[in-house]
Amino acid sequence: xxxxxxxxxxxxxxxxxxxxxxxxxxxxxxxxxxxxxxxxxxxxxxxxxxxxxxxxxxxxxxxxxxxxxxxxxxxxxxxxxxxxxxxxxxxxxxxxxxxxxxxxxxxxxxxxxxxxxxxxxxxxxxxxxxxxxxxxxxxxxxxxxxxxxxxxxxxxxxxxxxxxxxxxxxxxxxxxxxxxxxxxxxxxxxxxxxxxxxxxxxxxxxxxxxxxxxxxxxxxxxxxxxxxxxxxxxxx
Amino acid sequence: xxxxxxxxxxxxxxxxxxxxxxxxxxxxxxxxxxxxxxxxxxxxxxxxxxxxxxxxxxxxxxxxxxxxxxxxxxxxxxxxxxxxxxxxxxxxxxxxxxxxxxxxxxxxxxxxxxxxxxxxxxxxxxxxxxxxxxxxxxxxxxxxxxxxxxxxxxxxxxxxxxxxxxxxxxxxxxxxxxxxxxxxxxxxxxxxxxxxxxxxxxxxxxxxxxxxxxxxxxxxxxxx
Numbered sequence: 001x002x003x004x005x006x007x008x009x010x011x012x013x014x015x016x017x018x019x020x021x022x023x024x025x026x027x028x029x030x031x032x033x034x035x036x037x038x039x040x041x042x043x044x045x046x047x048x049x050x051x052x053x054x055x056x057x058x059x060x061x062x063x064x065x066x067x068x069x070x071x072x073x074x075x076x077x078x079x080x081x082x083x084x085x086x087x088x089x090x091x092x093x094x095x096x097x098x099x100x101x102x103x104x105x106x107x108x109x110x111x112x113x114x115x116x117x118x119x120x121x122x123x124x125x126x127x128x129x130x131x132x133x134x135x136x137x138x139x140x141x142x143x144x145x146x147x148x149x150x151x152x153x154x155x156x157x158x159x160x161x162x163x164x165x166x167x168x169x170x171x172x173x174x175x176x177x178x179x180x181x182x183x184x185x186x187x188x189x190x191x192x193x194x195x196x197x198x199x200x201x202x203x204x205x206x207x208x209x210x211x212x213x214x215x216x217x218x219x220x221x222x223x224x225x226x227x228x229x230x231x232x233x234x235x236x
Numbered sequence: 237x238x239x240x241x242x243x244x245x246x247x248x249x250x251x252x253x254x255x256x257x258x259x260x261x262x263x264x265x266x267x268x269x270x271x272x273x274x275x276x277x278x279x280x281x282x283x284x285x286x287x288x289x290x291x292x293x294x295x296x297x298x299x300x301x302x303x304x305x306x307x308x309x310x311x312x313x314x315x316x317x318x319x320x321x322x323x324x325x326x327x328x329x330x331x332x333x334x335x336x337x338x339x340x341x342x343x344x345x346x347x348x349x350x351x352x353x354x355x356x357x358x359x360x361x362x363x364x365x366x367x368x369x370x371x372x373x374x375x376x377x378x379x380x381x382x383x384x385x386x387x388x389x390x391x392x393x394x395x396x397x398x399x400x401x402x403x404x405x406x407x408x409x410x411x412x413x414x415x416x417x418x419x420x421x422x423x424x425x426x427x428x429x430x431x432x433x434x435x436x437x438x439x440x441x442x443x444x445x446x447x448x449x450x451x452x453x454x455x456x457x458x459x460x
Contacts, residue, residue: 061459095249
C-alpha cells in the first residue's frame with residue numbers, strides 16, 4: 001500500500017443506545033479505542049456489530065450517547081466528530097454498471113480529492129485491479145469486487161477504517177490477500193475496527209477483541225487465550 | 237460550489253448507468269406508447285373529440301409511466317448499498333437528490349419528445365404551431381413530477397411494501413399537476429390555441445415549493 005498521508009485518530013463511544021422501533025440494537029455501549037488499535041468485534045448475528053460500525057461511520061445516528069474522535073488527526077488536534085472513516089461494508093458499495101476506474105473516479109470527485117486521476121491510478125495498482133480498470137464491476141468475481149470496495153474506502157486516506165465482515169464470500173486466496181492488505185493498513189498506523197465471524201487469518205491481525213451480546217459489550221480483551229475465546233464464542 | 241460539483245458528478249453517473257442499461261427509458265417509452273395506442277383503439281377519436289380529451293390521456297399516460305420510472309430511482313442504490321457510499325462521500329446530501337431529479341426530468345422529457353409526434357398523428361392534433369409552449373409545459377410538469385417522485389422514491393425505498401408504496405403516495409400527490417397540465421395542454425391544442433398563464437404559474441409554484449421542501453428535509457429522507 002501507498003505510504004499514509006494521515007495522522008492517527010482514536011475514538012470514544014459514550015453510552016451509545018440505538019433503537020429501531022421496539023428493537024434495542026445497542027444498549028449503553030461505552031468504549032475507548034486508541035489511535036492505531038486494530039479491534040475485532042465478534043458476536044452472533046444480531047448482536048449489534050454492524051449497527052456499531054455504522055454509527056462510527058456516521059451513517060446511523062445513535063438514539064442516545066456520543067461518538068468523539070480524538071488525536072492529532074482530528075480537526076484542531078483535539079476532539080471532534082468531523083472525521084470521515086473509510087467504510088467497507090458487507091455490500092460492496094460500488095456500482096455494477098460502472099467500471100472499477102469510473103467508480104473510483106466518481107467517489108474521488110465527490111470527496112473532492114486533489115488530482116483524482118492520480119489517486120485512482122495509485123489505488124488501482126495497490127489493490128491489483130490495474131489490468132481490469134476498464135471492466136464493468138458486474139463482471140468481477142467477489143474477490144475483485146472486495147478489492148474495488150477497499151480501494152473506494154481508502155480514497156481519502158482515512159485514519160480510521162471500518163470493515164464489516166470483509167471476508168464474507170471470499171475464497172481462501174481472497175482471504176489471504178485481504179489479510180495481507182489489512183496487515184499493511186494496520187502497520188501504517190490506521191485505527192481499524194472490523195466485525196468478524198470466528199477465527200481466521202484476518203482475526204489474527206487484531207490487537208484487541210470485543211464480544212457483543214444482545215447490543216452490549218460482553219467481553220473486551222487484548223490477551224491471547226481470552227482473545228481466542230471471544231472469537232470462537234467459547235467461555236473465557 | 238461543492239454542491240454543483242457533486243451534483244454534476246452524480247448526474248454524469250446517472251446518465252452513464254442509464255444509457256448503458258437503457259432500463260428506465262425503454263420501459264417508460266414502451267409503457268406510454270402502449271397506453272396511447274390502447275386509448276386510441278378504445279375511443280377511435282375524431283379530431284374534435286381528440287382536442288377535448290387527448291391531453292388528459294397523454295398526461296395520465298405520462299403520470300403512470302413516471303411512477304414506473306421513478307420506482308428504481310433509489311431502489312437500485314440499495315443493491316450494493318451504494319446510497320451509503322454516496323452519503324459518506326458528498327458534503328451536501330441535497331446533491332444526491334438534485335442529480336437524481338435532474339436525470340429523471342431529462343429522461344421524462346426525452347420520452348415525451350420522442351412520443352409527441354406519434355401522439356400528434358394518432359390523435360390528429362396539431363402540435364407544431366404550439367410546440368414551444370408545449371415544451372415549456374412538459375418541462376415544468378416533468379420537473380414537478382421528478383421532484384415529488386424522487387423524494388417519495390427515497391421514502392418508499394426504505395419501506396416494506398416498497399414496490400406498491402410509491403404509486404400509492406405519488407399519484408394522489410401529483411393530481412394537481414395532472415389536472416393543470418392537462419388543462420394547459422388542452423388549451424394549447426384548441427382550434428384557437430391560447431396560453432393558460434395561471435396554469436403554467438401554478439406548475440411553477442408547485443416545483444418551487446416541493447424543491448424547497450426537498451432542500452430543507454431531504455437529508456432526513458436518506459437516514460437509516
